[in-house]
Amino acid sequence: MEAAVLRLSHRAERDKRVTTHLGLVARAFGASKLIVTGAKDAHLADSIQRVADSWGGAFNIEFAEGWAPVVAAYKRQGYAVVHLTMYGLPVQKEMQKIRKNRKILVIVGGEKVPFDVYRSADYNIAVTSQPHSEISALAVLLDRFFGGKELEKGFEGWKMKVIPQPCGKKFAEK
Secondary structure (H helix, E strand, O other): OEEEEEEEEEOHHHHHHHHHHHHHHHHHOOOOEEEEEEOOOHHHHHHHHHHHHHHOOOOEEEEEOOHHHHHHHHHHOOOEEEEEEEEEEEHHHHHHHHHOOOEEEEEEOOOOOOHHHHHHOOEEEEOOOOOOOHHHHHHHHHHHHHOOHHHHOOOOOOOEEEOOOOOOOOEEEO
């Protein structure tokens, strides 16, 4: 199973924390890549790359001029395109179909999402039909897609690692 995330219309000043957190969730929940359209933001890329370097795992961040060529390229590679929107079909009713694809490109909007994104998606999926965070929606979608197995994933090449404790904080460092 493979997942990549496409973030639409990143605005460096307004979205820096949201897009950074989106990348961190994508990485932690099993996606291999974050592709960002909109502003090319070196700080965003550096921030996410520093986490990947310290905490391990193969994760890339790329910037693209527009969303349509990214979607077309991923479709040619056999990925199903899943657009997260609160106006879509319920994730709990559609996930079985989505998982059959084995490879997904998840689109997460920024500013107003062009209607062509809805038409280009193989699935327009809602985690809830209430206002919510796109970050939490991505976490729920990826957790359901990977069936919770991403929570057991080991991150190769780590320099820092949490040692689970019932209380307090403990890290291992290489």
